[in-house]
Amino acid sequence: MSESARLIAGLARLVRDVGLAEELAQDALVAALERWPESGIPDNPLRLGRILTGLVPKEPEVHGLVALMELQASRLRARVGPSGELVLLLDQNRALWDRILIQRGLAALARAEALGGAQGPYALQAAIAACHARARTAAETDWVRIAALYAALAQLTPSPVVELNRAVAVAMAFGPAAGLELVDALTSERVLEGYHLLPSVRGDLLMKLGRLDEAREEFEHAASLTQNERERKLLLDRAAASRRQGSVDQ
Numbered sequence: 001m002s003e004s005a006r007l008i009a010g011l012a013r014l015v016r017d018v019g020l021a022e023e024l025a026q027d028a029l030v031a032a033l034e035r036w037p038e039s040g041i042p043d044n045p046l047r048l049g050r051i052l053t054g055l056v057p058k059e060p061e062v063h064g065l066v067a068l069m070e071l072q073a074s075r076l077r078a079r080v081g082p083s084g085e086l087v088l089l090l091d092q093n094r095a096l097w098d099r100i101l102i103q104r105g106l107a108a109l110a111r112a113e114a115l116g117g118a119q120g121p122y123a124l125q126a127a128i129a130a131c132h133a134r135a136r137t138a139a140e141t142d143w144v145r146i147a148a149l150y151a152a153l154a155q156l157t158p159s160p161v162v163e164l165n166r167a168v169a170v171a172m173a174f175g176p177a178a179g180l181e182l183v184d185a186l187t188s189e190r191v192l193e194g195y196h197l198l199p200s201v202r203g204d205l206l207m208k209l210g211r212l213d214e215a216r217e218e219f220e221h222a223a224s225l226t227q228n229e230r231e232r233k234l235l236l237d238r239a240a241a242s243r244r245q246g247s248v249d250q
Helices: 003-015 018-039 049-055 059-073 099-114 121-134 143-156 160-174 176-184 197-208 212-225 229-249
Strands: none
Touching (some): 059 121, 099 121, 121 143, 143 160, 160 176, 176 197
């Protein structure tokens, strides 16, 4: 039996759904491909080392992963507007969020937490998604809790990308200046070179602080880095908005 088949079989025993087990196995493969460039390809890549031992025996984390997938999928219909434009999370029409998927995701997260898996990486990410799902409006989002969850995730799985997300949450919870301080500390990270979300986040915080010329430059830089046409349009629109607001203020 191949290692992939063993992984699917082990997951199927836990989640009692072969289709879902296949999806989780695919997620494990994606995670492996993301990690190998940094850690190196193992002698036998098919064994998936970190991945097999990290998913199959740990039932709480499987439930955490299921919760994360359900909660993220619940927002799919709201992520694109009527003209195909990207809609940011805080601007999404929450009436379009799938309440059934949200309830399933929250139930899976509760199972993970009941089994002692609240501090696992998938469960922490699911808990962050749950904060958004529970908020009836963007203004009701518990950003202080989200910032704390990202801090816990950063301790568990240190990553510049996690730190960037934590900076966004800190900015929402404690103000853009606090978030910008964390973002500026990441500008020298080689892993984030060419990552369009770094200047995008920095541009957003600069705009909120009234530093409009700097914000425009960051949005334009971010637009030059992304390969996604919808993201590029969104970023160029934000650059134009910074220019217009600057002209009005003058």
